[in-house]
Amino acid sequence: MSDDNADDHADSSGTTGERIELVGLTKRYPGQAEPAVENVDLDVAAGELVVFVGPSGCGKTTTMKMINRLIEPTSGSIRIDGRDVLAMQPDQLRRHIGYVIQQIGLFPHMTIAQNIGIVPNLLKWPKKKVAERVDHLLHLVGLDPTVHARRYPRQLSGGQQQRIGVARALAADPPVMLMDEPFGATDPITRLRLQDEFLRLQRELRKTIIFVTHDFEEAIKLGDRIAVLRERSHIAQYDTPANILARPADEYVASFVGGDATLKRLALHTVGEIDGEPGAPADLPGVAPTATLREALDVMVARGSDRISVDGTVVTFAQLSAAVRAADAVDRQQTTAGH
Numbered sequence: 330m331s332d333d334n335a336d337d338h339a340d341s342s343g344t345t346g347e348r349i350e351l352v353g354l355t356k357r358y359p360g361q362a363e364p365a366v367e368n369v370d371l372d373v374a375a376g377e378l379v380v381f382v383g384p385s386g387c388g389k390t391t392t393m394k395m396i397n398r399l400i401e402p403t404s405g406s407i408r409i410d411g412r413d414v415l416a417m418q419p420d421q422l423r424r425h426i427g428y429v430i431q432q433i434g435l436f437p438h439m440t441i442a443q444n445i446g447i448v449p450n451l452l453k454w455p456k457k458k459v460a461e462r463v464d465h466l467l468h469l470v471g472l473d474p475t476v477h478a479r480r481y482p483r484q485l486s487g488g489q490q491q492r493i494g495v496a497r498a499l500a501a502d503p504p505v506m507l508m509d510e511p512f513g514a515t516d517p518i519t520r521l522r523l524q525d526e527f528l529r530l531q532r533e534l535r536k537t538i539i540f541v542t543h544d545f546e547e548a549i550k551l552g553d554r555i556a557v558l559r560e561r562s563h564i565a566q567y568d569t570p571a572n573i574l575a576r577p578a579d580e581y582v583a584s585f586v587g588g589d590a591t592l593k594r595l596a597l598h599t600v601g602e603i604d605g606e607p608g609a610p611a612d613l614p615g616v617a618p619t620a621t622l623r624e625a626l627d628v629m630v631a632r633g634s635d636r637i638s639v640d641g642t643v644v645t646f647a648q649l650s651a652a653v654r655a656a657d658a659v660d661r662q663q664t665t666a667g668h
């Protein structure tokens with residue numbers, strides 16, 4: 330773990346994630362008959378994005394908050410890059426673990442720049458360095474610093490505030506990010522946009538991320554692996570989205586996948602995988618290259634258009650249909666061949 334000097338990499342965005350291991354992790358809240366989280370073992374590889382899905386009250390948030398010690402475990406251990414989290418100092422933890430929540434939690438009386446700079450300031454970085462970092466992060470999440478840095482949270486849209494939440498969590502360039510339903514409170518269009526931007530960012534940054542969601546499609550789209558949790562955070566299945574869709578471990582997981590598994594498999598592939606014709610007209614409905622085949626199809630249907638613009642190229646409904654058929658055939662082949 331490179332906690333010797335965060336300043337060394339504070340201006341780069343190249344830090345990759347670190348492995349997270351949960352061993353026998355248990356939380357028993359005072360006065361509760363049953364533990365909220367019981368004996369959870371989980372190994373998350375460095376640079377992987379793992380999504381927790383499970384019913385309300387199954388212990389997702391409790392498990393996540395033990396990792397950054399907002400909740401102290403009753404027993405068990407947590408290691409990041411082999412080091413015991415329970416033995417870390419608070420400032421080490423702040424530098425190592427970024428945290429993004431649905432309610433965002435921006436301070437209303439601080440400007441956007443001050444909100445993003447909270448952790449670097451706590452870590453006593455020089456003023457100039459904090460300012461540079463804030464600029465860099467605003468660019469990274471797609472906002473113009475000259476427009477947004479001096480504004481207050483209430484002057485931003487919900488989606489922009491959520492981007493600031495992500496920028497703030499990235500401020501000290503932590504190898505690990507915990508994200509608790511970060512896009513849950515936004516409207517569907519903003520949510521898709523935030524997911525696409527976030528995927529682009531994660532491809533570049535390769536943090537180790539634990540991401541909680543209620544939305545199974547979001548889990549399929551974002552997760553390298555999904556942990557389907559049952560009561561007390563018992564892990565029902567921990568696997569890639571493709572494998573969970575193709576071979577749910579049991580009835581419980583199958584109920585999460587639902588009946589329309591084929592449709593959900595469309596979320597495994599992005600429209601950027603299709604070679605479009607350059608020269609899309611400006612008025613054509615557009616999606617990002619990271620949009621899933623399913624989302625592209627939804628936009629075509631909603632807009633009544635048999636063509637769509639992807640990064641300035643034209644993708645047709647016929648191409649999309651062919652990609653869907655090809656992707657489905659490959660997925661089926663891979664999931665049968667893999668086992």
Ligand SMILES: Nc1ncnc2c1ncn2[C@@H]1O[C@H](COP(=O)(O)OP(=O)(O)OP(=O)(O)O)[C@@H](O)[C@H]1O
Nearest residue numbers: 358359361365383384385386387388389390391392
């Ligand atoms: N501070 C607390 N004291 C006592 N019990 C708690 C406390 N916080 C959570 N619990 C209980 O622990 C269990 C797990 O809660 P937790 O919030 O981790 O679940 P969750 O899966 O994140 O739920 P949701 O999806 O609804 O956010 C629940 O039964 C909850 O009632």
